[in-house]
Amino acid sequence: MSGFGRYLGAALAARFASEGMGMAVVLLALERTGSAAYGAFVLTAWLAPHVLAAPLAGVLAARARRPRVFYPGTLAGFTAAVAALAVLLGRVPMPAVVAVAVLGGTCGPMVTGGLSSLVAGLVPAGAARDRAYGWDASTYNAAAVTAPAVVGLVAAVGSAGPAMAVLALSGALAAALAATLPYGHEDAGRDHPAHPVEGPPQRSRAGMGAGLAALWRVRELRAVTSATTLAFIGIGSLTTTSVLLAAELGSPRAGGVLMTAFALGALGGSLTLGRMTSVEPGRLVRWALAATGVALAGAAFAPSVAVTAVLFAAAGVCDGPVLTATLRIRSEHAPDAVRTQVFTLGAGLKLTAASAGAALVGIAADAPAWTLLTGIAGLQLAAALLHALVAARGPVPGSVTGPSAASATAPAGRRNPGGP
Known part of the structure; x- marks a missing residue:
């Protein structure tokens, strides 16, 4: 293997x-x-x-x-x-x-x-x-x-x-x-002898603030992190909302069916739409978030559990490529010396946002479920708009991106010439 x-x-x-x-x-x-x-x-x-x-x-x-x-x-x-x-x-x-x-x-x-x-x-x-x-x-x-x-x-x-x-x-x-x-350039090269790959950078002395600084200064990282964090406030509240929505539709136990439909759709989306390497990942994030919001908005007004499940599956298909595109953006734009920090911070922020979303929907659980789902859909659309706005702005003054970012962040004498 x-x-x-x-x-x-x-x-x-x-x-x-x-x-x-x-x-x-x-x-x-x-x-x-x-x-x-x-x-x-x-x-x-x-x-x-x-x-x-x-x-x-x-x-x-x-x-x-x-x-x-x-x-x-x-x-x-x-x-x-x-x-x-x-x-x-x-x-x-x-x-x-x-x-x-x-x-x-x-x-x-x-x-x-x-x-x-x-x-x-x-x-x-x-x-x-x-x-x-x-x-x-x-x-x-x-x-x-x-x-x-x-x-x-x-x-x-x-x-x-x-x-x-x-x-x-x-x-x-x-x-x-x-x-x-295989860890490191030499071992990884043995797994792909005809195609040398970048190994992890040499041991980095970058502090804990370096990864956060990269997330802020590199425009592409700032855009995708802010957008997906906002979107995950909604995704984190989706499980509870699906149970409430199913109950309103007369099938209290169908909440699991709705979330299974969403998860299966997301799996299918990541394996199909997520592999569209011809599409620029930032654009894929925006359109996928927007489409997820539209599908969930439709589900909020669906007349039955069956129709709602179909729309949840469609929302999952649209949501699936978001993670794939996010991983591509982090890989391409994270400075080598803080690459792992960028990945762990991005994941941590999304999990925290999801936890906040779950807490918020718990507070608002007495509201009609369709309004909660409409709010979740609105967060996906707002995240798409936020990504477009942040991505359109120039980099933060004094920031660097691409291979030069890796060199700027890495300590002297420990440059990784490969670059992301």
């Missing part, structure tokens, strides 16, 4: 474990304590560290003397936390459970943006790398479809404990596969 093939296996296994945690933690808490609120509190502790840990995770990854140890090690830490929660939740005092959840959550940025930052070192630049990011994006969507279904099935047949064990085993598989990946 090629290096990129092993990468996809590791990414899918890690993201499967991550995507299943939301349902598994709540089910396990309900089973052992009778309180879903307990599970929600633990899940908040699991998600909260993502944005705070993202800059540190990026810096540590860039400075790691032995990335072959660091990446599998963080995945192993993530896995250990999942396994510990499976044993401890509901059986030991809550502060200890929350502490474990916080520690596991600090490894979260490496499961998302941290892993995605490795693609540039595994696949040569050009159309092949663009397609690789399409496959990488599909691992998120595939995990979003399969993980909740597997957790629900295992919990229904047995209990939530074994369901958590399945997630831990998936995390362990991810760590094992990550240990086999």
Whole structure:
């Protein structure tokens, strides 16, 4: 199996474990304590560290003397936390459970943006790398479809404990596969001897603020980060809204059907529209966000669950290419010395925005569901407009982009001549 093939296996296994945690933690808490609120509190502790840990995770990854140890090690830490929660939740005092959840959550940025930052070192630049990011994006969507279904099935047949064990085993598989990946220019070249690829930059001394500065100063990064963060406030509230909408349509249990339709559509969109390398990624982000908003607006006024599910699937198809295009933009425009920071920060900001969206829809849960879904659609359209406005502006004064950005950010004597 090629290096990129092993990468996809590791990414899918890690993201499967991550995507299943939301349902598994709540089910396990309900089973052992009778309180879903307990599970929600633990899940908040699991998600909260993502944005705070993202800059540190990026810096540590860039400075790691032995990335072959660091990446599998963080995945192993993530896995250990999942396994510990499976044993401890509901059986030991809550502060200890929350502490474990916080520690596991600090490894979260490496499961998302941290892993995605490795693609540039595994696949040569050009159309092949663009397609690789399409496959990488599909691992998120595939995990979003399969993980909740597997957790629900295992919990229904047995209990939530074994369901958590399945997630831990998936995390362990991810760590094992990550240990086999080529790290560095020399190893990666052996996987693609005819097409040398850029390895990760030499150990970087860039501080934690360097990644955030790049997100602000590089126009393309600023545009896609601001737009997708705004959009994810809506996406984060979509699950709760789908349940409320299904209830209004007379089928309270159909909320899962709507979200499954959205996830399946997103998987299909990432594997088809997301692989359109002939389309400039910034333009793809704008049109995909706008189309997602239009489809969700239509779903808000659909007369039945069946029609709503079709429109949710259409919205998912439109949303699928957004992640692929986002990954391409980060790869092409992130300075080499802070590439991992850019990926982990971008993922952390989106997760935080999604958490905020979930909290907001909880506050507004008494409002008609169609108004909530209309608001989510409006956020997607606003995100498309925001991207267009930010992308049209020039770079922040004093900023640099492209290969020169890598040189400007890298410490003297440690330049990476490849550039993104």
